[in-house]
Amino acid sequence: MLEIAVEKSAVMETGELVFEDQTRRILPYVLKEINELSVLHLNGGPPQEYRSAAPRSSGTIKFLLCVCTNRLKDRTGTSNPGFAGRRDCILASDWCKFQRIMHLRRLILALTALSFTGQNARSQEATPRLVLLLTVDQGRGDYLERFQPSFEGGFKMLLDGGVLFTDAHHFHASTVTAAGHASLSTGRYPAHSGMVGNEWYDRTDGKHVYCVEDGTTQILTPAGAKPRSGGGRSPARLLTTGLGDWIQANDPDSKVFSIGAKDRSAVLMGGQNAHGAFWFDTRSGQWVTSTHYAAEYSAWVREFHxxxxxDDYFGHSWTPLAVPHALLGEMEIVGTPDFTHTLGRADFYPTxxxxxxxxxxxxxxxxxLDFAKKLVVAHELGADESVDVLALSFASVDTVGHTYGPNSPEVxxxxxxxxxxxxxxxxxLDERIGLANVAISLSADHGVASLPEYQSSHSLPGGFLSAADYACFQSAGRAFQEKFGKDDWFHEGLYFNDETLKRRDVERSSLESMIVKELARCPSIQRVWTRTEIESASAGGWLDKTLELYVHSFHPERSPDLYVQYKEGIIGRVRGTTHGSPYRYDTHVMALVHWPGARQGTVDERVNTVDLPVTIASLLGIDFPDDVDGVDRSALIRD
Ligand SMILES: [Zn+2]
Structure with a gap:
């Protein structure tokens, strides 16, 4: 039962609303400007609306307060009749219980003040009509500068006109796709966005989960494709709002869309309430979405499908673009761009x-990008004064980089x-909207380690895990088994099974210290971090610099009890290279903001990726939540 009391006299006199909230389990958003005050009063049934005339005597207060107490659909898939089909209600998710009523009051007051004093001033500012959020998957921090000599297109335009952050880092240890995209989208560390990895063992659900899976939704099957079983995708496991949500909260006419070959990149960059998110389906070769975003494909998508x-790419081979050989050394490329890679195998038609x-x-x-351009036209992005968002995530640098490495002609x-x-x-976009109306940010979800072959030829530490490591891991496991006995000690990986610990009456700390001691002998292991030390560090006090990265990655319901940190340069796979470590090559990423009317240049000061969405919100002049981890860096970009 949620009670909201509105003191009308306060509204009339000062423009202030007073709310009394008994449950503190609400997700408030000011969503729509209207000419009168409208409050949805909820008590578990369908919403009732209360309207009162606007207090004309002291100016016009224009807003609609929309409060949701439940998801549109709960976990069993049952619709809440109060909200079914209401596009102006934002979904309440688990994080809402952490919100404070004071935040709502602050938001209301800020917007109320704006409606009295700020509107004219703001409308004269050059606010972009489209924000383009570009992420290059595995776009390591050195790529923009290193490859600059051979850029002549979009990267060149961004470097020539934008502000390049040369020392931008993810400030967390789990440098993988979901964690990185969520940081760029929400301004929170994985500890707070909940995106501790691409997948994890979820203690609440008691099962292994994928970061954007959602059994209450389904993938929409493109016409002509075979329907797929299993659940769909949604941001249900993302615990916070993102930049797209903040922009929509500021202006309900703002549209937010996200596209990426990887479903997790597309979903997470869109935030909680995107109008659409599309990703590549390797079964059908089409851009697909889930029932979280739409009940069916719109006409333009059906036509595209x-x-x-x-299939136009079938039969193509990948051969490199021409690059002056004199530049290769400068760009630290090993070998010459002279390759032919076929797409697929001995197939007669696209499989x-x-x-x-x-x-x-x-x-x-x-x-x-063909799909994105069609989307821009179909949804008229950037066509009016409302700020629209288009997030595009490019996966190919990651997929190619894993195989060939950051110094390859292929990357x-x-x-x-x-x-x-x-x-x-x-x-x-220039032709359609005018680039003077488009703000562009560019960053990456993580970096990557060099190939071991490159490391050894350049006297860098590293290499693949060795047979000696495998033997060491297993002998540590045997020692554990001999000391504590055979049992189901782990759910999976390094997630303790708390029921076993309880049944056997064993302290977590004694298991932790034994494993730490045994694994410390392994040649490729730098250190093993335990839940106990991460949680005690989270409580405050001095932090080891690396421990801080693990604290920012740690969510108590989702993270393992032990994190194994390999030595610098160690690749935990048998060929190619990877990322996921707390080392600089994985945390250091490209970061650039190209803002209309702002300055051009280079910032060498250290910034964090969580700063980016906060900074964009600030540049747009919109409110962002109090509990973000990022810092407003707009002063480094404004002229
Ligand atoms: Zn990757």
Whole structure:
């Protein structure tokens, strides 16, 4: 039961609303400007609306207060009749219980003050009509500067006109796709966004989960494709709002869309309440979405699906663009760009194998951008004064980078192709909206380690895990088993089974210290971090710099009880390279903001990726939640 009392006299006299909240389990948002005050009063049934005339004598207060107490659908898939179909209600998710009523009051007061004094001043500011959030998956911090000599398209335009942050880092240890995109979207560390990894064992659900899976939704099947079983995708496991939500809260006419080859990138960059998120489906070769976003595909998407544009890439081979050989050394490229990679195998027509190869190639990006341009036209992004958001996540630098490494001609070529394709996108937006009305941010979800071959030839530490490591892990496990006995000590990985600990009456700390001691002998292990030390560090006090990264990655219901940190440069796979460590090569990412009317230049000061959405909100002049981890860096960008 939720009671909201509105003291009308206070509204009349001062523009202030007083709320009494008995449950503190609400998610308030000011969503829509109207000419009278409207409050949804909820007590478990359908909402009732109370309207009162606006207090004309002291100015016009224009807002609609919308309060949701439940998800549109609960976990069993049952619709809440009070909100079904209400596009102006934002979904309440688990995080709302942490919100404070004072935040609502502050928001109301700020907007009320704005309606009296700020509107004229704000409308004269040059506010962009489209915010383009670009993320390059595995876009390591050195790529923009290192490959700059051969850029001539979109990256060149961004570098020539934007502010480049040369020392931008993810401030968490779990440097993987979901954690990175969530940080860039929400301004919170994984500890607070809940995106501790791409997948995890969820203690609340008692099962292994994928970060954006949602059994209450389904993937929408494109026409002509086989329906797939299993659940869909949604931001249900993202515990916070993101930049797109803040922009919509500021202006309900703002539209938010997100596209990325990876479902997790597309979903997480869209925030809680995106109008659409699309990702690549390797079964059908199409851009798909889930029932979280729409009940069916709109006409323009159906038309796009009908054309089966992915099949246009069938039979193509990947050969590199021409690059002056004199530049290769300067760009630290090993070998010469002289390769031919076919997409797929001995197939006569496009199969799932071909679509997977397309997903793992640079050709996924022009396909994505064709879809994005159609979306911009169909939804008229940037067409009016409301700020729209388009998030585009480019996966190919990651898929190519894992195989060939950051010093390969293949990664260089993938970046160069993206440079040219972004140039075409910017030309398209310039013609349609005018680039003076488009703000662009560019960053990445994580970096990557060099290939072990490169490390050894450049006297860098590193290498693959060795047979000696495998033997060491297993002998540590045997020692554990001999000391504590055979039992179901773990749910999976390094997640303790608390029931076993309780049944056997064993202290967590004694298990932790034994495992730490045993694994410390392994040649490739730098350190093992325990839940006990991470939680006690979270409580305050001095923090080891690396421990701080683990604290920012740690969520008590989702994180393992032990984190194994390998030595610098150690690759935990058998070929290629990867990321996921707290080392600089994984935390250091590209970061750039190209803002209309703002300055151009380079900032060498250390910034964190969580600062980016907060800074964009600040540049837009909109409110962001009090509990973000990021810092407003707009002063570094404003002229
Ligand atoms: Zn990756």
């Amino acid at each position: 009908r054309e089966r544009f992915a 799932r194998r071909f679509y997977s190869a397309l997903y793992n190639s640079p050709f996924i990006e022009p396909y994505l 260089l070529d993938t970046m160069l192709r993206l440079d040219r394709e972004l140039g075409e996108l910017f030309d398209f």
